[in-house]
Every structure is written in C-alpha cells, then in structure tokens.
Amino acid sequence: MTLPNTLFFALTVAGLCFLSLGVERHAKQVFAKAPPREHRHARSALGAAMLALSLASSVQTSGVSIGVAVFFGTVAVVSIGVALTLAFRPRLLRHLGAVAATVALFAFLAGFFS
Amino acid sequence: METRLAPSSPGLPPWLNIGMRVALAVFGAYGFGVLAGAAFVRGLPFASPRDAVAFSLMLGFLLDACAVVWVFAAATVLRAALGLFLPALFLGAWLHFSG
C-alpha cells in the first residue's frame, strides 16, 4: 500500500478507535472497569484530532472533493469494523488505537525520506 | 373509540386524518416543491439558465422532502394544509409577478 494511503488509513483507524473509547459504554466493554471521565474526554479529543488529520491527509492526496468523499467512505467502513470488534472482541481495542497511531507516525516520517 | 377533538380540528376520524395527510404529502408536497422551484428559477437572479435550473431543482427536491415531514409533524390536518398553501400562495404570487 502506498505511503499516503497508509498514513490516511492508519490515522482513520486510530481516530475512530480513540473516539469509540471516549464513549462510556464502549470504554467499559474494553477496559472491564470504567475509566475516569477525564480519560474518556482525552481519548475523544485525541480521536477527533486524528480524524481531522486524516481528513487533511486525504484532501492533500486527492484534492478537496474526492478527498472528502474518500474520507467519509473510509470512516464508514472502519467504523463498522470498530463496531463489530467492540461487539465480539472488545479487548482488541485496548491497544489498536495506539498501534494505528504509531503506524501513522512512521508513515508520516517515512514520507520525508521518499 | 371516540375521536378527541383538538382545538382547531373538525374532528376527523383517524383514517381520514391519515388519508388526507397522505394526499397532502403525495400531491401537495410535490406541487409545493415544483412551485418553489419554478418561483426560484424566475424570481432569483442567476448567471445563466443552467445555474437557475440546477439551483431550483436542488432546492425544489429539498423543500418537497421538508414539506412531507411537515405534513406529518403538524398538529392538525388544517395546520398541515395551511403550512403548504400559505407559502404556496406567496410563491405563486412571486412567480406570477416575476414573469
């Protein structure tokens, strides 16, 4: 997968994972005990920020109109994935957000060397 | 089952109430959308006929959908009808006077 696509996809996955953990019900599913409200708000904020970066990345690669459309389409697909993971294997989401964010970071840095 | 009278309702039985709303939604909302579209096309200044028609079609369909929602949300059938006819009157006048 190309570097800009990897960056975009990783940012989307990270953003949605963190956003989902900001919702109390899902945080309880993933962490067994409900994390404090400040942690949840922090995760929501982080998730929103990553989604914003993901949108920016998509627009930069494909232009405004196609970039926005691809962003919404990818959010849809990944969100369904997150929802199904929460329903059947919630523990997977403990670290998926951080892992995806790290992949995004590497993809971003690698972009300077290619 | 007795029909409870609402303040400005003529006391329609439920099936007639729904029936009239459906008729209003199917014909009235559509007609409202078309009328609004035609009024915008004639009444608003546009750079070209293409812009005029494109804009008016988009707004016409949106207003059609909103009108349907209104017809079923309105408290009484009378209000549902007035909510369509009064703006339609205004739009009709606007259309007439903008040639």
Next chain:
Amino acid sequence: MLPPLRFDQPRPLRLSMAWLHTWTGLLLGWLLFAIFASGSLSFFRSEINFWMHPELHRLRDDARAIAHARRILEREAPDSRQWTITLPGPRDPTLFVAWRVDGASMASSATARAQDRANAPTGGQRRPAHGLRPETRRLALDPSTGEILKLREGSGATFLFRFHFQLHGVGWFIGRWIVGVAAMIMLVALVSGVIIHRNIFKDFFTFRPNKGKRSWLDAHALVGVVSLPFHFAITFSGLLLLGALLMPSVVRSGYSNVPNAPNFTMDIRGGRDRFNLAPPSGKPAALAELAPILDAAQNAWGGEKAGSVVVTNPGDASATVAVIQTHGNSLANRGVARRALFDGATGARLETPIEASPSAIVAVWNALVTLHMGRFATPLQRWLLFLAGVSGTLMIASGLIMWRVSRFKTPGRSEDAPFGYRLVEVLNVSGIAGWLVALGAYFWACRLLPDALAARGDWEVRVFFLAWVVSFVHAAFREHLRAWVEQLRFSGALIALLPLINGLTGGAPLFRSVVAGPWQVAGFDIFALAAGALLLFVARKVHQAEADDSPITDG
C-alpha cells in the same frame, strides 16, 4: 402489538416521524433494496461485463495497443472526423476503438437496437445519434495483436445498470418515474430516520448481537449512520439525475426566455459545444505516430497512465490528439480527467485550453452527480463507493427484517397473522434473498446460455425475472424462516459456485487469475466466493434460530 398512532391527537415529533419512517420503508423497501443492490453492482459495470465475456479473459496489454488501434482505425474509418481509442486499463484490458459517423440517417429506435445487437466485425457496434450527440461505431480489439474481436451477445452488467434507474419492462418513462418517486420517498425515510434517532453520536459504534429486535435496530442504525453522508448524497443526486423528468416545469421555466435553448441535461454536462469539432483545414497531412505522443503525455504526468486517446480530424493538417488520464481528479468539474493536447501532424505538445471553472451552483451539482456515477474513481475509490452502496442495501434490508421481527411474538408461526403482515414477510424473503437468487441465476445464465441462441440477452433477463417470480411463490408457500433458510442457501450456492462456472465455461480460472490476472476476473471470483460464503453463513444462523426459537428472530 402497539396501538396505531393517532394523528388527530397531540403527539411528539418523534412518534410522527417513526410512523412516517416505518410506512415509507415498508411500502417501498423491497424496491429500494433492488435499486440499491443493482446500483452498487453498477459501480463495477465494466469489470462485471468483462467477467461475462470469457473470450476476452486471455487479453494482455503489452504496450503495442495504440499502434494496433491506429492501424485498425485507418483501415475502418479513414474519413471519420473523430477517433476515440480506449486503452486497456485497470477496469478492462480490452482495447476499444470508436469513431464518429457524421451524416448518418437517424434510424428508428427498433432498427437501431437490432443493429446494436448484431455485432458484425466490419461496421462495428453501432451507437445511434441522440440529439446533438453524433452516431458512433465501436470495435473491440485484442490489445497485443489488434485482432478484431467478436463479442458474444448478452445483457451483462448493463441490464443491472439500466434496471437501477429505469427498471425493466415498463418503458423508460414509467420506469424512471417509479424510481424517481422511490428516491423521493427514500429521502423522506432518511430525514425521518435521522429525526427519530436518539444519541446519534453516542450510539455511533453500538452493536449488541443476539438480542433480537435490539440487534436488528442496532445493525440498521449502524449501517445507516456510518455512511449517512453517502446515503444522502446518493439519494439526492439520484433525484437530480432524474430532475428534468420529475420536475419538467422547473426546467421549462428556466429556458423559456432563451432563444435556441439547449436541453438542460446537455447544458449541465458542459453544453452542446462538446460535440462541435474544429473544422478541418482541407490540407491533408499524415497523422504523426501515436505511441511517442502517448509516452510524452505519460511522462509529463509523472507516470500517471492514460485511459484514452481522442484524435480529431485525422489525416488533416489541423488534426489534434488529446491524451486523457484514466480517472478524474475532482468532482466539481464532473470528474473529467486531465488531458494533454498534441498537434496531430507534427506530434508537438499544444497548450491545453483552460476549461472555465464551473459556477458554485454547478460545482455542487457536479460533485453530487459525479459521486453517484463514479466515473472519476480509481479502483480503490470504486471499492469504497461499492461498499457505501452495499451499506445502504444492508440498511434497507435490516430495516425490513427488523419490522417483521418486532411485530411477531413467536418466530416462524405466522399463520394467524393479518394479511398485511404476511405480505411483508413474503416480500422480505423474495425481495432480499429472492433478489439474490435471481442475481445468481442471472449470472449463471449469462455464462451458460448457448452462444447461438437468438436474442440471448433477452433470455438472460428472462431468467432473472423468472427466478425472482419463483422465489416469490416459494416464499408465499413456505413457512417464513424455512423460506429464508432455503433461499439464502440457494442464492449462496449459486453465487459461490460462480468462479467454478467461470473456469468451466472458458474464463480465466481463479487459481490462474489471482497469479497472472486478469485482476478484474480474480476480483469478481473472490468476491463471489466471499459473498456466497456469507450468505451460507447467514442461512446457518437463521437455521439455528429456527431450530431453537432463539432471540435472533424474536420480538
């Protein structure tokens, strides 16, 4: 069961909208499912059509396509004023050449259709003139040898595409009106659905399985909300595409004061000048070699591939060659691809004329409509569009099923149900699983019907509708869950076996296509396997529910 909503009494907005959402969904859900399903598949129209023609699976592009194309065009259409060469690309490895036929008489539509069906090698497939659009003829070529290919007659994915916006068998006018009304009602269903959804953000990722109606509601809301921008954009743009038909007086009012007014549909797509060609100078000049021109363009684009080449006034001193990319780079300009212009006689690069940017209004229209048609898309973007369509299809299906699940206390036992409920049950099974049975049967027919069969394309379509009708009858006579299990199993088997049918009837078999291509065939076969497996998996779940009366179908 809930008492019916009383509209003559005060009631909260949410209840009115729930009533509206339920009724709009129930009345047209089965039709909207068919429209969304056929529409989603239509995003892959080229690829599916390619799969349908096993005689083309051996085609390989070895970069000599353009030379072959030019040779054939010089032989078949030396006097034509415009040639269009569609190069092998990610959607289809076939090389197509088309040419413009000016001054041809307008044949009646019946003769034109018959001629279109007769795909004679000389003369090519004819596309009759329509309004200002001139008549063209088209040939399919082998890209590595230039051999003219005789394509097997068939309806292919074009049937699904046309069905999507004008149904079948009722004429284009009535068909498009029905689809248009369905689209308007779909818009109302979307708006009312959003109004009744509480906690649209908090419940964004919520899905609770194995809880009966709650699970179906979660599923319906999940696929509905995550792609909500697409559902609105596709539904609304569908209305716009049919706008001139649905609101003709608006269109007429706009052009009534314009002398020599163009047709709105043509105007919104760039105006009638699209079809006007620069007049030839009259001085003959040999056309330059096309392969170097192609290379020059692709190098200038930094490696972006060309999708097509258009030669205007070939053989004349004023000839031009336009090289066009495979996919568009913006929705606002109708997704038209970037082009590089060259002088036809010398091969020198010309400055590409700047196309006027569309007005803001037209840009919005273009963005919506182009998204709907998907012509701009790269393969990856095309998959996203397809998945968005599938999510809409699942939204409709889950809504219909949820209605049934919430109305029946005991799963499976519906003999005592009112006629309306039973009708919904039967329409659910035949509209969803039955449509998939028809789809599977259709693909089987497309590959198995003998080549020599007259009006083969019509027979393929008949098989589709026959299978659909049979599934309706089956659903009417079988007990509800049994009908679901049997039709899901049958459709799953039909679709999962498609790769086998492909291999057995002359197509590129899967074990070869995944390694060496063609990728379009591999993609189709893999997706068919996955879809078939999914249907069989769902059938198993329903069977389990049937066996132990579990909450999957309980209210």
